[in-house]
Amino acid sequence: MSRFTHDNELLARRIVARYPRPKSATIPLCHLSQEQNGYLTDEGMAHVAELVGCTPAEVLGTASFYEMFKLHPVGTYCLNICTNISCHLLGGKELLAHAEERLGVRAGGTTADGTITLEDVECIAACTEAPALQVNYRYVERVDVAELDALIDELRSGTGRATEIPPHGTLGLTRQELAPEDLANVTPPEEQTTPPWIARHAAAAEEAS
Amino acid sequence: MSDTPTTESGNAAAGAPTPLIVSSRFDATDGHTIDGYRSTGSYPGYASLPKVLEMSPSDAADQVKAASLLGRGGAGFPAGVKWGFCPPGVWPRYLVINGDESEPGTFKDRLLMERDPHQLIEGALIAAYAIGVAQVFLYVRGEMPHAHERIAAALNEALAANLVGRNILGSDFSVDVVLHWGAGAYIVGEETALIESLEGNRGMPRLKPPFFPAAKGLYMKPTIVNNVETLSNLPWLFHHGVDAYKQIGTETSPGTRLIALSGHVERPGVYEVPQGTTTFRDLFHDERYGGGIRKGHELKMFIPGGASAPWFFPEQIDLPLEAKPVGAAGSMLGSGAVVVMDETTDAVAACQSLVRFFARESCGKCTPCREGTTWEEKILQRILDGHGRPSDIDLLLDVADNISPGPYPVAADPAQGLDAVPFPPKQTTICPLGPSSVAPITSAIRRFRSEFEAKITRRDPIPVAVASETPVAAGEADHV
Numbered sequence: 001m002s003r004f005t006h007d008n009e010l011l012a013r014r015i016v017a018r019y020p021r022p023k024s025a026t027i028p029l030c031h032l033s034q035e036q037n038g039y040l041t042d043e044g045m046a047h048v049a050e051l052v053g054c055t056p057a058e059v060l061g062t063a064s065f066y067e068m069f070k071l072h073p074v075g076t077y078c079l080n081i082c083t084n085i086s087c088h089l090l091g092g093k094e095l096l097a098h099a100e101e102r103l104g105v106r107a108g109g110t111t112a113d114g115t116i117t118l119e120d121v122e123c124i125a126a127c128t129e130a131p132a133l134q135v136n137y138r139y140v141e142r143v144d145v146a147e148l149d150a151l152i153d154e155l156r157s158g159t160g161r162a163t164e165i166p167p168h169g170t171l172g173l174t175r176q177e178l179a180p181e182d183l184a185n186v187t188p189p190e191e192q193t194t195p196p197w198i199a200r201h202a203a204a205a206e207e208a209s
Numbered sequence: 210m211s212d213t214p215t216t217e218s219g220n221a222a223a224g225a226p227t228p229l230i231v232s233s234r235f236d237a238t239d240g241h242t243i244d245g246y247r248s249t250g251s252y253p254g255y256a257s258l259p260k261v262l263e264m265s266p267s268d269a270a271d272q273v274k275a276a277s278l279l280g281r282g283g284a285g286f287p288a289g290v291k292w293g294f295c296p297p298g299v300w301p302r303y304l305v306i307n308g309d310e311s312e313p314g315t316f317k318d319r320l321l322m323e324r325d326p327h328q329l330i331e332g333a334l335i336a337a338y339a340i341g342v343a344q345v346f347l348y349v350r351g352e353m354p355h356a357h358e359r360i361a362a363a364l365n366e367a368l369a370a371n372l373v374g375r376n377i378l379g380s381d382f383s384v385d386v387v388l389h390w391g392a393g394a395y396i397v398g399e400e401t402a403l404i405e406s407l408e409g410n411r412g413m414p415r416l417k418p419p420f421f422p423a424a425k426g427l428y429m430k431p432t433i434v435n436n437v438e439t440l441s442n443l444p445w446l447f448h449h450g451v452d453a454y455k456q457i458g459t460e461t462s463p464g465t466r467l468i469a470l471s472g473h474v475e476r477p478g479v480y481e482v483p484q485g486t487t488t489f490r491d492l493f494h495d496e497r498y499g500g501g502i503r504k505g506h507e508l509k510m511f512i513p514g515g516a517s518a519p520w521f522f523p524e525q526i527d528l529p530l531e532a533k534p535v536g537a538a539g540s541m542l543g544s545g546a547v548v549v550m551d552e553t554t555d556a557v558a559a560c561q562s563l564v565r566f567f568a569r570e571s572c573g574k575c576t577p578c579r580e581g582t583t584w585e586e587k588i589l590q591r592i593l594d595g596h597g598r599p600s601d602i603d604l605l606l607d608v609a610d611n612i613s614p615g616p617y618p619v620a621a622d623p624a625q626g627l628d629a630v631p632f633p634p635k636q637t638t639i640c641p642l643g644p645s646s647v648a649p650i651t652s653a654i655r656r657f658r659s660e661f662e663a664k665i666t667r668r669d670p671i672p673v674a675v676a677s678e679t680p681v682a683a684g685e686a687d688h689v
Contacts, residue, residue, distance in 0.1 A: 018387045020344070021428060026409030027392050031351070052409065065411035065572075067393030068351045084313040085516060085548055086471040088562040122395065122566055123516075124352055125316035127469060127546070128477035137354050172357030176388045177365045184375040184383035185301075185343035189428045192301035196381040198341040201265040 002043035004051075008036055012051050017180045020189050022052045030063050034169040039070040067121075075110045075117035076167045077155050080134045083120055086127035091144075095131050096120055098145050102152060115156055117168075136165050228457055230465050231441045232481040234325045241359050243366040246327035254327055255372060257447035261335050262380050269339035273443070276451045277463050281317075282307055282398075282436030283515070283543045285532045292340050294423035295431040303432040304342040306333055306440060307403055308349040308356070311395040313516040313566055314546030317467035317479055318437040322349060322356035325441065326363035330386065332440035334373065335447060337384045340433055344385045346407055351391040360388055395570035399640045400434035401426075402572065413574045414640040438467055438545075459485030462531045466542070468492060472511070472549035475500035485531035489513065489521070492530065493549060506551035510656070514543030516563050517645030519618050519632075520652035539620040539629035540648075556657035557664055560649040561589040567646035578643025581612040585646060597665035602658065605650055612637060613644035617651040627655070 004012055012032055016025040029051060033044035040063055046056040063069040081099060083092040096107060099118055103111050107120035126132035129141030133148075140151060140161075154160035166173070185192070194202075233251035234240030246254030261269050274289030295302055306329070310318040321329060333345050349356050364386055367373045375383045389407060391397055397406045401415035404427050426432025442464060446454050455463045462484040470492060471477045480498050482491075489511065493499040502508050510520045513528075519540040521528070528534055535542050550559060568586035573579045585608055588601050598604075609617065613634045621629040636644040654661060 018385070021408070023409035024389075024407055027406065028390060031390065031392065054409075062409055062411055063392075065394060065413075066351070066391070069392055083562065084566055085512070085559065085562050086314055088559070089472050089548070089550060089554060122569060123311060123313035123315075125310060125319045125350070127314050127316060127471035127548070128479065130471060130477075134352065137352050139355075171351070171354040171390065172361055173354075174358040174361045174365075176361040178368070178385075178387070182368060182374055184385050186385055189301055189430045192343065194298075194300050195341050195343050196383075197338065198266055200381060201267070205265070 002033075002037055002041040003047040004033065004044075005036065008032060009047075009051075011175075012048075014178070014180065016051055018178055018183065018186060020186060023054055023058075024052075026052050026054070026059060026062050027066070030059065030069055031169075031171060034069060035171070036169070038076075038167065038169050039073050070168075073110075073114075074168055075115050077115060077135050077162070077165065078117045078119055078137075078168050079152075079155070080119045080121040080124065080137075081107075082122070082124045082126070082130075082132050082134075084123040084127075086123075087131040090130040092131040095133070095143060095145065095148055099148060099152070102149065113156070116152070135161070136168050137171065138165050228465070228483070229481050230445045230454075230457070231321060231325070231328065231438060232467060232479070234328070235320060235479075237324075240325055241323070241327070241363065243327055243363070243370060246325070246331075250325075250328075252445050252448040254444070255331055255370075257444045258331055258334055258372070259378060261338055261447055262378065262382060266339050266341060269335065269447075272447070272451055273339065276446055276454045277461070278439065278442055278446065278454075279462060279464075279532070280436055281438035281442075281466065281545070283312070283517075283541075285542070288435060288439050291423060291435075292336070292433055294421065295340065295433065296424055299431055300341070301344065301430055302340055302342050303427045303430060304333065304337050304340060304345045305400075305403060305407060305427060305432055305434045306345065306347045306437060307398060307400065307434050308347060308353075308437045309391050309398045309403060310350055310437070310544070311398055311570075312544045312546060313563065314471055314512060314548045315469055315515050315544040317469050317545055319350075319353055319356055320479055321437050321441050321467070322353070323359050326356075326360045327367065328441050328444055329360075329437055330363055330367055330373065332443035333386060334377070334384065335443045336433070336435065336440055338382055342384060342433070344387065346387050346389050346427075348389045348391060348397075348403055348407060351393050357388065357390055364388060394572070395566075396572045396640070396642055399642070402640070403434060404432060411572070413572045416639055458483045459529075459531060461485075461533060466530065466545050468530065469546045470499050470549070471546070473503045473506060473551040473554070474549050475503055482530055485529045487530050488527050489530065489547070490526045492547065493526070499549070502549065502551055506553065508549065509552045509554055510550050510556070510652075512546070512548040512550075514541045515546040516566055517541075517641065517648055518543050519620060519648045520656070521620050522622070522656060524623060525620055536632040537629070539618045539631060541632045556653045556660045557589065557592060560653040561586065561593055563649040564589055564646050567642060571642060575638040575640075575643060577612045577637045578646075581608050582643060582646045584608050585650060589650075592661060592664050595664070595667065597661075599665055601665060602654060602661050606654060609647040609650050613647045615651075617644075617647050619651050619655055622656060625655075 029048045045059040049056040110117040237249040239245030397412040402412040406412040422432040568582040618632040634644045
């Protein structure tokens with residue numbers, strides 16, 4: 001199934017309602033679609049387009065710009081090894097080379113069993129814990145070759161850390177709960193007027209002068 | 210697995226005289242919850258907001274201006290002045306919080322979002338009240354799901370406590386704070402690219418001038434884009450007052466800065482230091498901070514402000530951590546990421562690692578950057594691979610000059626009798642990404658030209674007989 005499920009469509013509509021213009025919800029909805037399907041399918045993007053009021057081509061145009069959106073199937077776990085400057089200084093490139101050797105795929109490739117997609121990524125903001133990597137965007141820090149081997153074993157056998165990490169596509173496990181009835185001011189920009197507290201103080205200032 | 214990292218914070222050094230403004234809850238186990246925010250840290254959480262609601266919005270904005278709170282995202286522009294750029298009487302105004310931190314070496318904002326999300330939310334509410342904003346977007350980098358979780362949980366708590374949403378604390382101040390998340394693009398940290406991304410488009414910077422976001426930003430309405438750390442200063446500022454704030458740091462750069470220190474030091478970490486009164490030497494060697502260059506090694510060079518900053522060398526180690534002197538010396542404090550490299554570091558490989566980042570992250574809108582960064586990266590890679598050509602060094606500088614017409618900012622080199630070229634660089638592109646790629650190239654070539662030459666000449670020599678029989682080869686060498 002590539003279109004949103006009933007529950008996810010309701011959630012998607014709630015997300016769209018938070019923005020003054022629906023198209024702003026494109027990226028969050030692409031994440032939700034990817035969470036449901038593991039990657040962004042054509043049908044998934046077409047459904048996003050319906051919900052945000054644009055064409056599927058526009059959704060593809062946006063999605064293809066961003067690294068995290070996968071337009072083809074990827075492994076259950078994306079193993080993202082950082083080779084930027086701080087990790088490079090402390091052995092990130094050697095880790096990547098070891099992972100390529102061990103998994104038998106180049107960076108960007110997916111193992112034959114569909115478990116792991118290996119990626120050579122840009123700075124993941126864990127520079128003081130170099131060399132660092134992420135599994136589905138969850139951090140593993142100060143990694144050495146033995147640690148990397150152990151991690152790969154766990155991911156392949158579905159044990160240890162593999163039990164804590166959701167499959168690719170799922171980001172934060174806590175969502176912002178913001179129902180349409182909780183929104184104070186979300187209307188299209190052209191319908192907005194002077195905020196009440198600004199108007200009150202402006203009136204008071206005028207009276208005083 | 211460390212979704213809750215514990216070792217990154219350097220503030221474990223208890224008893225340090227440094228006043229902590231933004232990182233005071235980094236070591237508190239419950240600092241991310243609403244109760245923890247109220248009960249721990251260097252000021253009581255959500256105590257400043259009611260005070261601000263008693264003031265007029267313009268008084269609140271004036272206080273921020275009086276405090277000379279400088280933007281912490283990289284450019285260092287005064288936040289209060291930026292807020293004043295909104296054209297009067299034009300509504301709505303939007304506030305977008307830039308949490309799309311991706312500069313190599315930088316991760317202060319991630320820690321602020323993960324460990325003290327309520328501080329950021331209170332800061333955003335104060336800013337929204339002062340500017341007259343009815344909707345705030347909190348744009349968090351996609352690769353930081355733990356930060357999403359913490360901010361989402363904090364926003365849910367704040368909503369339940371009537372701290373966001375309708376009629377906050379019974380007043381006529383109502384504001385929606387929407388958590389938005391990115392999807393992996395460094396360029397989205399540039400404020401107009403961030404706005405494009407928030408509108409659901411490819412994250413490409415907008416042509417400017419004439420449209421600065423404060424005049425025409427999100428949906429072509431006045432929009433203030435502020436960094437996470439900038440707004441995180443506000444609750445402390447309003448609790449302790451402008452005078453207390455200005456007592457920390459220097460007159461032109463008051464307050465503290467979060468510095469992410471990484472690379473070859475004994476104690477890498479994120480440290481909150483007073484601006485201007487701490488030097489790089491303190492940062493590297495003081496036991497409270499870096500604790501020295503890693504054992505048995507010595508400093509070769511360091512990056513003072515993220516991958517975009519020209520490199521510094523041992524001669525610059527006594528400069529203070531303050532924007533002006535660092536800029537005059539030929540670099541920038543930028544996003545507060547300091548990367549230390551010792552004498553084992555291969556200058557060419559370090560240069561390539563940095564340039565590759567910009568080549569991959571170029572959005573492709575401006576030709577000099579799209580083509581230039583790619584060429585730079587290819588040339589550096591072939592030098593590393595042993596296929597470099599003698600003309601490559603000048604070629605690199607030539608390509609760089611097309612992205613940022615020289616002279617490019619660079620540190621002084623007394624040994625060669627060369628002066629510093631002050632920051633910032635010129636640019637032939639809409640945004641500074643392309644010119645940033647030039648920083649490692651000019652820095653590395655000027656200082657370590659011999660390392661480049663060694664890599665190029667160490668290639669296997671072409672036998673003389675073969676070379677003379679094939680004159681084409683000589684001509685080819687001048688081509689890329």
